[in-house]
Each structure stands twice: as structure tokens, then as C-alpha cells.
Amino acid sequence: MNNDNKKWYSLNLKKSPKVDSCGCGNDSGSCSGEKTKDGYDQVMNVSMGRRAAFKKITAGFLIGAGAVSSSCSVVSGDENKEKSGIEWEEYFKGNYKLMTDKEKEETVNRLTRSYELRTGEKINMTSKDAEKDVLFGYAFNISKCQGYMDCVNACVEENNQDRATEMQYIRIHEMEDGKGFNFEESDDNYYHEVPAEGHFYMGTQCFHCDNPPCVEVCPVQATWKEKDGIVVIDYDWCVGCRYCMAACPYDGRRFNWKTPEVPEQEVNKKQHYLGNRLRKKGVMEKCTFCIQRSREGQNPACVEACPTGARTFGNLLDPKSNIRWILENKKVFRLKEDLGTEPKFWYYMD
Amino acid sequence: MIQKIVVKTLIIVIGLFVISCKHSHENNYHTVTDKIEAKTVSPENLTITSKTFNENIKTVKFAEDGYEFLIPERKSQITSYNCTECHTQPIEKLKQNQVGEKAAHWNIKLAHAGVEIMNCATCHSNGNMDNLHSLTNSEIDFNYSYKLCSQCHQKEFKDWKGGAHGKQLGGWAPPRLSNTCVNCHNPHKPAFEKRWPVRFNTQKVKERQ
Amino acid sequence: MKTLKVFGNLIKDGFLEVTHGSKAYHVWMAVLSFIMLVGMYSYSIQLEEGLSATGMTDRVSWGLYISNFTFLVGVAAAAVMLVLPAYVLKNIDFKQAVLIGEGLAVAALCMCLVFVIADMGGPARLWHMIPVIGVFNFPNSMLTWDVLVLNGYLFINITIPMYILIMRYQGKTPNPKIYIPGVFLSVFWAVGIHMVTAFLYQGLQARPFWNNALLGPRFLASAFAAGPALIIIVLAIIRKFTAFKIPDTTIKKISMIVTVAAQINLIMLVSELFKEFYAPTHHSISAVYLFFGLEGKTALLPWIWTSISLNVVATIVLTFHKLRSNLNILYVVCGMLFIAIWIEKGFGLIVPGFIPGPWGKIAEYTPTLVEISVTLGIWAMGAFIFTILAKTGIAVELGQLVYKKKN
Numbered sequence: 001m002n003n004d005n006k007k008w009y010s011l012n013l014k015k016s017p018k019v020d021s022c023g024c025g026n027d028s029g030s031c032s033g034e035k036t037k038d039g040y041d042q043v044m045n046v047s048m049g050r051r052a053a054f055k056k057i058t059a060g061f062l063i064g065a066g067a068v069s070s071s072c073s074v075v076s077g078d079e080n081k082e083k084s085g086i087e088w089e090e091y092f093k094g095n096y097k098l099m100t101d102k103e104k105e106e107t108v109n110r111l112t113r114s115y116e117l118r119t120g121e122k123i124n125m126t127s128k129d130a131e132k133d134v135l136f137g138y139a140f141n142i143s144k145c146q147g148y149m150d151c152v153n154a155c156v157e158e159n160n161q162d163r164a165t166e167m168q169y170i171r172i173h174e175m176e177d178g179k180g181f182n183f184e185e186s187d188d189n190y191y192h193e194v195p196a197e198g199h200f201y202m203g204t205q206c207f208h209c210d211n212p213p214c215v216e217v218c219p220v221q222a223t224w225k226e227k228d229g230i231v232v233i234d235y236d237w238c239v240g241c242r243y244c245m246a247a248c249p250y251d252g253r254r255f256n257w258k259t260p261e262v263p264e265q266e267v268n269k270k271q272h273y274l275g276n277r278l279r280k281k282g283v284m285e286k287c288t289f290c291i292q293r294s295r296e297g298q299n300p301a302c303v304e305a306c307p308t309g310a311r312t313f314g315n316l317l318d319p320k321s322n323i324r325w326i327l328e329n330k331k332v333f334r335l336k337e338d339l340g341t342e343p344k345f346w347y348y349m350d
Numbered sequence: 351m352i353q354k355i356v357v358k359t360l361i362i363v364i365g366l367f368v369i370s371c372k373h374s375h376e377n378n379y380h381t382v383t384d385k386i387e388a389k390t391v392s393p394e395n396l397t398i399t400s401k402t403f404n405e406n407i408k409t410v411k412f413a414e415d416g417y418e419f420l421i422p423e424r425k426s427q428i429t430s431y432n433c434t435e436c437h438t439q440p441i442e443k444l445k446q447n448q449v450g451e452k453a454a455h456w457n458i459k460l461a462h463a464g465v466e467i468m469n470c471a472t473c474h475s476n477g478n479m480d481n482l483h484s485l486t487n488s489e490i491d492f493n494y495s496y497k498l499c500s501q502c503h504q505k506e507f508k509d510w511k512g513g514a515h516g517k518q519l520g521g522w523a524p525p526r527l528s529n530t531c532v533n534c535h536n537p538h539k540p541a542f543e544k545r546w547p548v549r550f551n552t553q554k555v556k557e558r559q
Numbered sequence: 560m561k562t563l564k565v566f567g568n569l570i571k572d573g574f575l576e577v578t579h580g581s582k583a584y585h586v587w588m589a590v591l592s593f594i595m596l597v598g599m600y601s602y603s604i605q606l607e608e609g610l611s612a613t614g615m616t617d618r619v620s621w622g623l624y625i626s627n628f629t630f631l632v633g634v635a636a637a638a639v640m641l642v643l644p645a646y647v648l649k650n651i652d653f654k655q656a657v658l659i660g661e662g663l664a665v666a667a668l669c670m671c672l673v674f675v676i677a678d679m680g681g682p683a684r685l686w687h688m689i690p691v692i693g694v695f696n697f698p699n700s701m702l703t704w705d706v707l708v709l710n711g712y713l714f715i716n717i718t719i720p721m722y723i724l725i726m727r728y729q730g731k732t733p734n735p736k737i738y739i740p741g742v743f744l745s746v747f748w749a750v751g752i753h754m755v756t757a758f759l760y761q762g763l764q765a766r767p768f769w770n771n772a773l774l775g776p777r778f779l780a781s782a783f784a785a786g787p788a789l790i791i792i793v794l795a796i797i798r799k800f801t802a803f804k805i806p807d808t809t810i811k812k813i814s815m816i817v818t819v820a821a822q823i824n825l826i827m828l829v830s831e832l833f834k835e836f837y838a839p840t841h842h843s844i845s846a847v848y849l850f851f852g853l854e855g856k857t858a859l860l861p862w863i864w865t866s867i868s869l870n871v872v873a874t875i876v877l878t879f880h881k882l883r884s885n886l887n888i889l890y891v892v893c894g895m896l897f898i899a900i901w902i903e904k905g906f907g908l909i910v911p912g913f914i915p916g917p918w919g920k921i922a923e924y925t926p927t928l929v930e931i932s933v934t935l936g937i938w939a940m941g942a943f944i945f946t947i948l949a950k951t952g953i954a955v956e957l958g959q960l961v962y963k964k965k966n
Contacts, residue, residue: 054686054692091683094694095687095693095694097694098694131397131398132397133389133391133395133396134396134398135385135386135389137386139514141514141515144515146542147547148545148547148548149547149548149549150548152548152549153548153549165553165611166551166552166553166554168551171918172547173918182919183918183919184844184915184919185919186918186919188554188918188920189550189551189554189555190547191546191547191550192546193544193545193546194544194545194546194547195544204918210381210382210385211382213763213764213765216699216700217699217700217701217702217762217763218696218700219688219695219696219700219702219703219706220687220688220693220694220695220696221694221696222687236684237684237687237694238680238681238684239679239680239681239682239684239685239687239688240610240679240680240681240684241675241678241679241680241702242620242621242678242680243700243702243759245617245620246620246621246760246763246765246766246912246913247763247765248765248917249764249765249917250765250917251916251917251918254617255610255617255620255680256609256680257609257610257611257615257616257617258608258609258610258611259609281609281610281680282609282610282679282680282681283680283681284680294522296402296521297398297399297400297402297403297521297522297523298400298403298520298521298522299518299520299521299522303517303518303522306517307534307542308517308534308542309515309516309517309529309534312513312514312518313518313522314518314522315396315522315523316386317386317389317390317391318390318391318393318396318524319390319392319393320393320524320526321513321522321524321526322512322513322514322518322522322526322528323513323522324386325512325513325514326512326513326514327383327386329512329514330509330514339764339765340764341764342381342382344382348514350505350506350509350514350515557616557617557618557922558618558920558921558922
């Protein structure tokens, strides 16, 4: 937030020197750490240039039609001008996955400023990239889960999920003993004293597959796997076709069928661009392993909230991590392994 | 002529398929387990830390059997420690003066194993109340009460050391700080209690009507 | 330059042509416009409220829009398959039918594209999908394939008839060397759009109901039944209301295609039912839901059984040469087949794919009024486009519209 913010309603999108950074999960491509530009980068730069041109052309049309009058008008206040300037820049920004560090910072600043203009409150949004040598994994102890749903509560609050439609990333399935993992007969919306006699509990959420079918099908690459294994969504790039939702075998994805509502005093102000920032209607969202927390070294909200220690989160590449010990010493399994999705979410029993 | 056209179209179609075959071989690994194995790094090279999230927790070190991590310090959390501040005399001398007079710690009901197996004195020392004691009467510091629990709960102890039982505090990143037994389980009543789930989703009900 | 001028004149004359007509024509167009307006109003509601204005939920996340899209891709593909015998096998009979067929394909494709846009959560952000400006996840995403093939197909199907019409308009004979390669390409392409659309569903390991190898071929078979069936009906209407001459033999030849396709489709249906119900597995639950209902949830039962009975009856009737030769019976049967396949390939295919959900939960789908009127509006738009195209095309073919050199 410096004198740069004047640029918001100038239509110039100056090409900044490409800094080697890319949030993609591609280890062999531009993320290799080397500063060599491969085809990926070049395509990217070109597309940015073209997009700027596209933007200018559209601007020309719209100014002709008077549609951007508010951003150019002398009458409306400075704040309104700034607001529509931000909206304008936001509408034409590129895919986060392909942004340079500077562009990431700019969009974060715009979003922060836009929130301030709307509500008068400050949020703290970051665009922190994946740490080196980190691959996140999750383990769930089905012997320990008691079905209290504290995790669900914590998740909703942490991730600013829509209160009106009661969107929840986590589902806790109440299963009957002796029937195996029979999801058809399980109940994921129980309301009685828990743990119920003769039942056990199993939580599902986005499994952050290593071979995610949802990423494959997205027509605009609005969802991708980050280097640290988190499958993320660029909410501003998603066009809302819901193909990923159809492709997910784990019911991990949620759609904003209407504008999400979060009461102002309940908004979690510590946000990440790819994580819990406020969404709009018509876009997908899902669990991000609380990217705003996990990238800092903190546990996701569900892990922190769990009173029974049924949830373990950690770095799969750290041989001394708890998750690694579980994978090496417990009888772990994953759901629907036959689909070849390679979830990074394991279950185990005591 | 028709044949020529057919052949040409076929070539175009096949060509299109060949070109569009996926060229990104991002996944060089057959499974994620292979990937983990191949990319594992030695712990010293990991830079990220969760120290900031653990700052406010007073800790002591656990180091046994090759495992090393932090556990919350306990003694400062006990409201009226040292015990000897009240218990100046051994228990025998604290006999009730009158019948029906309330005993100290009257609200504690032991619900841990059976009466034949455990009573107060199984863990608390008669003579030195500032410490606990093991089955063989060696002293155990309140900070290291897990030693007491692990006498019976060996399987849980093993899982806890490794990280499969219990709960990590603060962050996932090193240094590891894990709850010790009594942080989650009340030693006098170790089982988790039944209670109502914290929420119920009314929208799901509507959706499935 | 000259071509442009001719084209400009054709547009002008075409405009005059489509704005003049009998009373019935005007009433027809007025009704269509009205339905389109209602649809647009409903869509504005949907834009305002978001997709919560529809009956779709996280459980059943594709509904009426995508169902109709899938079905119409089939219609578009099949309409052009008639091109092959007409142009290549020098079967004069078919020529009139083909012009109508391509008009139908264009209308169906427009409807397809509009249905997809109507289904989008963020239609304003659709520019993200434009190659070069946005990010086009090709070749990984089947949806990008679909975008490519549908638009390509639309382009081919506009240019070929346009070329022919412009030539006829000038009183010249179209040069087969120019249009026949295009015709060939469009025939391949027609198979392509249908297979790609099938792959869109077939490639999802998450949905066992779709994830079967028969889906693509079955798409083709049902499309070649429903598409030409629609053409027969349309030809019958055109025959009745215009001076355009379509000989009985044309209709009978097309009915032959319909018959074979319907028979193959029925065989595939039997094969699918056998697989699902002879040795039912975990993956057959969607089929159980579709045909018998699950846990008292039976919303699709009346539809699918209507579809199957219509399908079976129509196929049997078509199989008998004598019955098929009676044009009045043929029209009725074609109507039945069209409706049957619309149900079966539309929401009979899409909705059960989502039920039960990945964790076995059953939430049924009922389209809302908004959704239904948007759908009707889009169908009206399709009919509107087709009427315009057909009226102009017929006028040119009949020689009523001729390029007049003005100087």
C-alpha cells in the first residue's frame, strides 16, 4: 500500500520482470529452483501480455458504452473511484498459479484494500508460497474419534465458510460396528449423545490426492496441486463449471450456490489468498489443510480443535515427524485406493 | 478422391491425438509412498519451525528410547502445588476429627481400573506428597507422570512416543511438543465422557428430504 | 469484395424473408420470442441469486442444463450424419434433408453452448477459458476438448451450408471440390463431438454409473436414433407448411437410419442392464436408484420407465417395415423415440450419476421453476434460430431468393 495504489485505475498492466516463483506442484518444470525459463514461463509471459491487450480492448468498448463511468466520473467520490478501479483490476487479473511474486502481492493488496473500503476493517492476507522440502500429510485415528464434531466447528470458523447454507468441509460419519466401512448405512448428520453405543466415527474431507482427478478436469487450471501437496483453488479464476466436483470421488469439494454469508465479527481476518479469504458466489471451495496456518508451521484448525488426538498432521518428508511414524508403524489405509488417486490422508486404528 | 480424403482426415485425427497425449510427466513416482521415500530429507535441513506457537507453554523434555520431544510442564499448572504446603504431616496423622466431616479432595472419585487394582496410594506417595511413585516405590516427578501411566499402558505409551497416540500442540513443524497423558486424560477418571456433538446441520436434512 | 457484397445482400434479403410470412409463422415466432423472454427473465434471477435459484445442490451438482446439453450434442452430431449419404453417395434424395439437418445442427449447437453458459457459476469469468488470453487446460481437461470440438463443429456447419447457399443465391452450382472435404471433416467431427462429450463423463472414476466403456458408443447409437427422428418430424412440418418438396423416399430412407440406430441402442441398453443387475456390485447402486428407487426416493422412476416403454414400443414399431412405411405412424413413433431418448440421455443419465453421492448419501434433484423456464427459453431460442435458418435456406433453395445485381 504505497503510492502504487494510484495505478489501480490506470489501465496499464506493466510487465514486471519475472521472478522465479510459481506455486504449481510441478517439480520438474519452472519450479525446479533454477532460473532458466522453460516453455511454461514463456507461455505465461505471452499470455499476460495478451491479457493486457484484451483488457484494453474491453476497456475501450466499455468506456464507449459508459459502463465504467463510475471509475472515470469526476462526480463520484475518491473511494468509489478506487473501489471500481480495484474491481476492474481484479476482474482482469490472471491465474494466481501463473502470477509473479509482484503480481501476487498486488492482488493481495487490492483485496485487502477492497475489504477495508467495504467494511472499514483490516484483514491480514498473505500469499506465502510453499516451503521447501515439505509435503503435507494427514492421519486419522478411527479408534480415537468420538464424534464430538469440534473439528467441524473449528473448520467453519477458521475458514470463513458460508453460515447460511451451513457449508462444511469435514464430514464425520457414524458407522455401526461390525458392518465395516459401510458409508451407505452410516449417518453423517447425527444428533445424539456421542460416542453412541456400538458405533465408531470416521471423518472425511478433501484428501489432497497426489494424483487429483479434480485438477485434471478443470478447464481453466483454476485448481492445482501446490509443491507442498496441498490442492488449492484460485477462487477468482474458477468459472464455476463444477466439473471438479463431479470428478472428486471423496465429496471433498463444495460449491457456493449463493453469495456466502459470514457475520462481520466472525470473519477470520488472518487469511491466505489460496485459503480462507472470503469467497463469492459461483465458485468452488474446499479444505486447504488451513493453508494460512499450515504454511506457517501451525496445525490446521481441525487438528488443533480435536480433543481426542484422533487427528495428526505433518510433513511427510520429515523422517522424524509424527505422521511418518504412523505411516511406518501403524496399519494404515486410505479410502478408495483402487481409484489410483493417491490420497495423502491415511486412516489407522490403535 | 474419396479415399484420399478419408486417409487425409484420418491422419489429421490421429495426429491430433498423438500431439495431445499428455507430455507433462510431473509424477515420476508410481505411488505417493515412493515419492515420500525418494524425497525424504534429513531433519537438520528443515527450516520451518513452530516455535512461535509454543512460546507461551512451559515445557520439559522427554528423551527415552531414542525419542526426543517436549511435553508441557505440569507442576506449575497444579493449583496448590507444592502439596506439602498443606500436607505438612503424613496422611495417617490427617485422620478425620469427627465422623461425617468432609475429607480433603472429597470431590475426587476414582474411576480408573477397579477398586481392587487401584486406589489413591497406587500413585500418590504416603510420605512425600510432592512426588508420585511407581509400582516399585521409586519416586516419579509430577512433570514426568507418563512414567507412571506407562507402567500399565505400554501400548499407548509406545504409540504416544511415536506420535500415533495423543496430540501435538502448536504446530506440526519441529520442535515437537506433545501433550502428555494427563493433559488429555484426567488420571482419576481417564475415559472420555459422552456428550452431544457441537453442531447439527439443518441444511443437510433439508437437502435429503 | 464481391463475395462480401453478395453475403451482405443475402443477409438483407434473408432478413426480409424471415420478417415476412403467413399468420401462422408470425404467431409461431411470437410465441417463441415470448418463451425466450421469460427464459431471459428467469436467467436474470439466476444471475442475481446465484445457482441456488436452481434445484442443484452439492449432492446433485449438474441438472437440467447439462442434461439438455448432453442430449443436444447428440442431436447436433446426428443431424450431420445425413450429410454422408447425400453428398458422397450421390443420393439426390437426401439433399434437401441435409440442408435442414445442418440447420438443425447449428441450432442444436447454439443451444448446447447456451446451456453450458447457463450452467456456469461465473459466466462473467468465462473469458478465462479463451485460449491465449485465459488459461486453457488442454489436453488434460475433457471440457476443453469439448469446447474445441463444439466450436469447430459449429464453424464447419455454418460455413458449408453458407457456401452452398451463397452459390445457389447467385444462381451458380456449388463446386463439390470445395465443399466435399468439409463435409467429410464434419462427419468425422460429428462422431468426435459425441465421443468427446461421452468421455467428459466416462473419464470420471468417481462416478461408476458413467465410468463404463459403453457410454460413448451408446451416446452415438441413441443420437443417431434421436437426431434423425427429429429431422423426420421437422421435414414433415416443413412439407406441410412450405412449398419445399421432400419426397416420401427421403423420409423413408431416414427412417431406416433411425430404425437401425434404435435397434442398436436397445441392444446396448439390454447389455447395460444385464451388467448392472445380473451381478450387482457396489457400483450398481446408481442404476438401482434410476430404475427402482432407493430408500423410498423414486423421483426418476416414472420418467425412466416412460422412456424405456416408449423406446421399446417405438423400436418394435420401426422394425416392422409395414408400420414404418405408414408416414403417420412413423411421425408418432419418431416423436416417441425422441422423447424417450431425451429422458434417457438427459437427466436419466446425468442425475443418477450423482446419486448416491461418494459417501452413499441420497439427495434427490428437482428442477426449480427458474431452471425449467431457462431451459424452455433456450429450447425456444433453438427453435427460433432453426426457423430463421430453415426459412432462408428454403427460400434460396426454391429460388425465391436470388441475388439481384443492382448496377
